[in-house]
Structure formats: C-alpha cells, structure tokens
Amino acid sequence: MTSFNIIATSAMGLEALVAKEVRGLGYECEVENGRISFKGDELAIARANMWLRTADRIKIKIGEFKATTFDELFEKTKALPWEQFLSEDAEFPVTGKSVKSTLFSVSDCQAIVKKAIVERLRKHYKKTGWFDENGPLYKIEVSLLKDVALLTIDATGSGLHKRGYRTGQGEAPLKETLAAALVMLTNWTPDKPFVDPFCGSGTIPIEAALIGQNIAPGFNREFVSETWKWISEKVWDEARIEAEDLANYDQPLDIIGADIDHRMVKIAEENAFEAGLGDLVKFKQMQVRDFTTMKEYGVIVGNPPYGERLGDKEAVQKMYFEMGKAFLPLETWSIYILTSNENFEEFYGKQATKKRKLFNGFIRTDYYQYWGKRPPKVK
Structure with missing residues (x-):
C-alpha cells in the first residue's frame, strides 16, 4: 500500500x-x-x-x-x-x-x-x-x-464533530469533538458514575458513553473519501469491522445528564436514542442546586452558562454559588467545569486544583478541575 x-x-x-x-x-x-x-x-x-x-x-x-x-x-x-x-x-x-x-x-x-x-x-x-x-x-x-x-x-467531508446523532440542539451547542475532549481530560473510567448537570442537548453524556463502550465516533456516518476510486471499499469495510470488533457493548455505564429546561432534556433523549445509547444514558430535569448523591468516586463534567450577555451575569454568578454549595459534600467526586467567566472560582467558593486553557469556538475558556479523594487501594 x-x-x-x-x-x-x-x-x-x-x-x-x-x-x-x-x-x-x-x-x-x-x-x-x-x-x-x-x-x-x-x-x-x-x-x-x-x-x-x-x-x-x-x-x-x-x-x-x-x-x-x-x-x-x-x-x-x-x-x-x-x-x-x-x-x-x-x-x-x-x-x-x-x-x-x-x-x-x-x-x-x-x-x-x-x-x-x-x-x-x-x-x-x-x-x-x-x-x-x-x-x-x-x-x-x-x-x-x-x-x-x-x-x-x-478526506473527511463534514467535520469530524458531525457524528450523525444530533437531531436537535440548543442555542449554544458544544461541539462533539470538544465534548469528547472534556471527558478525556478527566480521571473518569467507565466503572465510575458520570454526571453532567448542564447537559443541554446531551453532547457530553453521549460522548462519555461512546468513550465508555469504546464505540468509534465515526461509526455511524460517511466520509467524502469513501467516494474516491483509489481507496477501495474493502479498506472501509476493514475499518468498520475493526470498529465493530473493538466496541464493548457489554460495558455497564452509570451516566446521567440533567438540565433545567425540560425541552432540552427531551432533545438530549432523542439524540442519545439516535446514537444507539437510548437505554444507557439517563436524562432528567433538574437545577444544579438540587443535585445530591449517595454514590462515591464519581465524575462531574459541566459546561454551564458563562454569563456573557448583560443581564445574565447576576443570575449566572448566583448559580455558580449554588453549584459550589451543592458540590461541597462530594469529597470523593472529581469536578470539571468549563467557563469563560474569569471570576468562577470566587463565586464557586473554591480554588481549582488545576486550570487548562481551551477554546469553545472562538470563546477563550478555562477548564476548572477539582480532584476528589482517591479510592482506597485494594489489598
């Protein structure tokens, strides 16, 4: 070749x-x-x-x-x-x-x-x-x-972020490629609980499920280079067979997406169903301040509103404060929040363990990382 x-x-x-x-x-x-x-x-x-x-x-x-x-x-x-x-x-x-x-x-x-x-x-x-x-x-x-x-x-055609499962979206949808990156930059493994409290159209939980079951993100779509005469159909068949063989559909997952807007919850459910993950990812309507859990050693990944628009600022600051209070008892959980709000730590009430600069489209953001306690070592 x-x-x-x-x-x-x-x-x-x-x-x-x-x-x-x-x-x-x-x-x-x-x-x-x-x-x-x-x-x-x-x-x-x-x-x-x-x-x-x-x-x-x-x-x-x-x-x-x-x-x-x-x-x-x-x-x-x-x-x-x-x-x-x-x-x-x-x-x-x-x-x-x-x-x-x-x-x-x-x-x-x-x-x-x-x-x-x-x-x-x-x-x-x-x-x-x-x-x-x-x-x-x-x-x-x-x-x-x-x-x-x-x-x-x-050789791609429509950008790689177009996985083919998005039937609907909200006002400012997160690109699937960035959503996958947010999950991959955490310490999450498929055996841990995973929560996105601002799930919107469900992109982060869906990408987490694809990662959790090792499902190739391009498995359900076509690429422009499939029409080229010098790449044979056999090559694409081989790539798809490999993707099918490496997928771990038996991996149990505990993934929840929540959003304040019931319409977004419905769209997220439809998108998860389109991705073939309908039963695997659970969605519910909820405000972040109401989040509680008895589970341990989970991971939270959130892309909350940034408060970029005037008039939203105070409501967003209040929400960051309420989020900080709701997450305070979660000592064993690791929490990862993406926002462009430079005063996030101040409103959240805690300094991040680590910050990483990322771009959400053209918006410069920081990925605030709060690492939870590690599980005890099994003897």
Missing part, C-alpha cells in the same frame, strides 16, 4: 490530545499549532476518520513549499502529482487562506492553484478543454503561512 502524509487538524489547545489518539492508533506523529502530522496508508486515512474523537478533520498533504510570487506558486503546484489523487471526472474546488505572506490575495492564490492543477491533469489525461467535474469531490486547500504554501485534500 502507498504511504501518505496525513494531517489531523485540531482546535487550539487540543493538539496534545489528538496526538495521543493518533499514537493510540499506532502511528508516530509530529505536533504543530492546530495540526498533527503522521504517515500512513489508505487504511490509516479510514481509521483516523473513524476513530479520532477530538480532531476536526483529516487531510492529505500533497505538497509544501516556499512561494513569494504567483509564478512560483503556479509552477510548484503544477509539479505535484495530482493525477495520483484526482480522477478525470473529479470535482475539485479550491479554498484558501493566507497569513503573514507576500501572496495575501486569497482569491488570486485559489485561481492560480486551480489553473496549475488543470494544466497538470490536462497533460496527464490528454485533454484540451475544461474538465466536467461531475465525479467524486476532492476539496483542495491552499494555505499560506509566512510565505510557505501547504496544499491539502480534505
């Missing part, structure tokens, strides 16, 4: 987590800002799409080179082996971005890259006119950073 240069893109702050997942699949990788690079065959492309919970998308790197003039961009793009990837009927739109580069006009760069690829393919396929582009989709991106052009083809 051919070896490809593969890139898993990542939200800022999650690179280390994506790299850990890539290594978990058995591939050595290099980590840069927003991207994790590794080498692999066709099966690696399918497996990365199928299994990476915290990556944004999978891309195939076609080339990288310095380009400070349009001529240079054209000639170096044309020199790349596009015919190895694009069939004669390929649909290949070109998108672009440019940061701190001499070639700052993105539309011009896109047009030049497109023209260079057409020239290369015309020669290979012995064609004189334009291509029909009525076949499989290959989304090409030219990304310029400090005069270095990176050319990639997107």
